[in-house]
Amino acid sequence: SSEINLLKMINHTNIIRLSGYCIHQGNTYLVYEYAYNGSLSDWLRSKKNQSSLTLSWKQRVQIAYDVGDAINYLHNFTNPPYIHKNLKTSNILLDGNFRAKLANFGLARMVENDDQGGVHMTRHVVGTHGYMAPEYIENGVVTPKLDVFGFGVVVLELLSGREAAAIDKKAGEQLLSAAVIRVLEGDNVREKLRGFIDPSLKNEYPLDLAFSMAQQAKLCVVDDPNARPAMSEILVTLSKILSSTLDWDPSDEFNCSSGSEPTRIASLNNISSDVATISTNTQVVVPVNCSCSGDYFQHNASYTLKDTSENYFTVANDTYQGLTTCQAMIAQNPYNARNLSVVCKSWSLTLYKFHDLQMATGYFGEANIIKGSFYRGSFKGDTAAVKVMKGDVSSEINLLKMINHSNVIRLSGFCVHQRNTYLYEYADNSSLSDWLCSNRNQSSLTLSWKQRIQIAYNVADAINYLHNFTNPPYIHKNLKTSNILLDGNFRAKLANFLARMVENDDHGLHLTRHVVSTRGNIDPYLENGVVTPKLDVFGFGVVILELLSGREAAAGDKKAGEELLFAPVSRVLKGDNVREKLRGFIDHSLRNEYPLKLAISIAQLAKLCCR
Structure with missing residues (x-):
């Protein structure tokens, strides 16, 4: 039940998705998304068995980043936070594109508010030898640093292709976490590192990046948990390594395949009903030089293949889901069927x-x-x-x-x-617009520079999550200060969603005739009904300008008429006396208590967002 409750509450592209369950004769059967390429341990073990299967350097770095991103999400962005407690290669699954999916949350533990400093003690020590941190084995100490230790071991397995704990005939048991210290200390580090790295890579990797990965892993597996980095810090380093890896080995523009038979996506056998749903993990291109008919229903919309003269068509990756009512389902019943099945996904209300x-x-x-x-x-x-x-x-x-x-x-x-x-x-401190309005009304209430930067970061993190880490991605479409709420610690909470799901066949672009938004926060392209993730980027830029200036997104001036906030920032940052003009632009309630250099950087960022 703990795993089901957790997976119902979270949504991240690098965490395995629970799609359904069945209870039959006292047994519970769980249905998860399918990982086409098995587990990471299967691939690393195939190399030990001298199989022809191997993971490239780029795939290994991407897998490490994916797992790190999933753990960072659990530690810092779920509410409440969670510790996985069972991080190992057999619990990391790989989809059709070799992107990692974290699985097996049976041991996962919620970090309660009453856990002092995130520390919990347990007498029930369960895990896999080689992945468990020393403080957990000896004293049952459970903190987020337990996952950091396990993650370090996973990175070492990716680097070396070896098992976390192996038996050597001469030396006895060898822990991978101990071996890396010997490799990185003393002389001839480069030569020792080449001997440590998986031979199946055949030296096709950048040694300097492999060294950086090994150093990061070493920091993760030190005995002192307080000396281990946080997952957020690890992710910064991995992001740089991944970016450098992509520069070292760029992908082809297209990945193509051919053969006498097309790739099988789904089998629909013995179909007796009129409606069928095809579910895929990613957008796929399917050859259809064959006789096809019928409707494919996905997320409250029908996709009908009427013309088979085209060579290809695309299939999206969604199904009916969410909160609904019997009346709504009846209205969407195109065949007047007597029986309807209603499935509630992620029900936690x-x-x-x-x-x-x-x-x-x-x-x-x-x-x-x-x-x-x-x-x-x-x-x-x-x-x-x-x-x-x-x-x-x-x-x-x-x-x-x-x-x-x-x-x-x-x-x-x-x-x-x-x-x-x-x-x-409940948001104890109401909306951001209320606070900025109080500044304009010369109230004693004001937001400090530090609070404004934190709010901007919080909002950006939420929007980035919607764009890149929900499955499917979403566009908020209504980003403005009145839709940003502040909790008791002045941390931002994004609210009031006119959100639109980004379908796989959108190519990131959607056109609408129903334009709803607020003057000053609206992207000029939306005047033509163009909806892309960049719509949120524009709105975010305006929010930053409001945080900087304390002014409204669109304000009336008796002499100049209406002026939109994103227009004057270009004048402020152009020409001479930029520093003086910026001081005049920034909210006077801050009383010059801010670093001007950073204020210039923030203003420049906002200007880029509002182009």
Whole structure:
């Protein structure tokens, strides 16, 4: 149950996805996404068995980065954080493109708020020899640094092709974590490192990058957990190594294959119903010089192959999912079928009785109004934001059910009573726009320079997560300061999603006639209905400018008329006296308590976003 509960709550491209389950005769059967290339241990073991199968240097570095990114997500961006506790190569699966998927969360542990400094003690020490950190084996100490140790061993296996713990006839048991220290200390390090690295690579790797990888792994497996780096720090180093690896060995523009038979994507045998769903891990190109007919339904839209004269067509990778109602399903039943199956994926919402909401909000009294249709509610000592909804909000609900990020507002429950009511986590410090507005109104409340930078980073991290680490990716489409909430520590929480899913067949581009946004935050391209991830980048740039200047995205001036905030920043950064002009642009409530050099860098970044 612990693994199911965890996988229901998280969404990351490098974590295996749980898609369903079945309970039959007391046994529970779980259905996961399929990893076409098996486990990492299978590939490394095939080299020990002198198989012709091998992973290239570039694949190994990418796998290390993918695993590091997944662990960093668990440690820093899920709410609450988690420790995997069982990191090893057999729990790292590889998809069709050899991208890593972290699996087997049976030992995973939630980091509770009452864990002092993230430290937990256990008497039940379970793991695999060679991957377990010394403090865990000896004293049962569980911290995020336990995963860092395991990750270091995985990197060493990727480098060497050896097992984490192996028996040598002469030397006895050899731990890989100990071997790397001997390699990197003393003389002839380059020669010793070449002898340590997997011979199946046949010296086809950059030695300087291999040395950097080995040094990083060595830091991860030191005995003192406090001396090990955090996963966020490790990821910075791996990002540089991966970037240098791609420069060293760039990919071809296209990867093509040919043969007498096309690659099989899915088998649909003995079909008796009218609707079939094809699910794939990535966008694929399929030859269709054959007789085809029928409808393929994916995510509330139909894809009908009517003309088979074309040589290729693309298949997206989504299925029906999310919060829905019987009425909605009946409306989407094109064949008037008598029986409908409704599957709730990632169900983790609490269903509340309307009476509970009345009691929690003082019968939706004025004293508990936060803003608009938002009410403050108290549930067993915890505060939540209760929102009474009008119209169809299924897209926002579907998205918030599927994702888990510490800088995205969390949906915790709902109630169906005349109007739909939803419960969100409570943002103690209201919205960013409220704070910037208080500055404009000469209130004593103000955000410090440090708080503004932290807020900008939080928002960027949330948007980057939506664009690159949810499956499928999403575009927020409504990025502005009133949709950025601040918790008790002034950490940003992204809210109010007009989000659009990026389909595999979009090529990152979508056209819409329904343009909804706020003047000043809207990308000029959206005036033509063009929707891409760069739409969010533009909105983010405007948010940065508001954080810098304390001004509104679009403000009226009696003499000059309306001026959009992204227009004056170009004038500020051009020509002479940039430093003086920037000081005049920056929010006066900061009282010059900021580093001007960094302010210039932030303004330049915002300018690039708003081009």
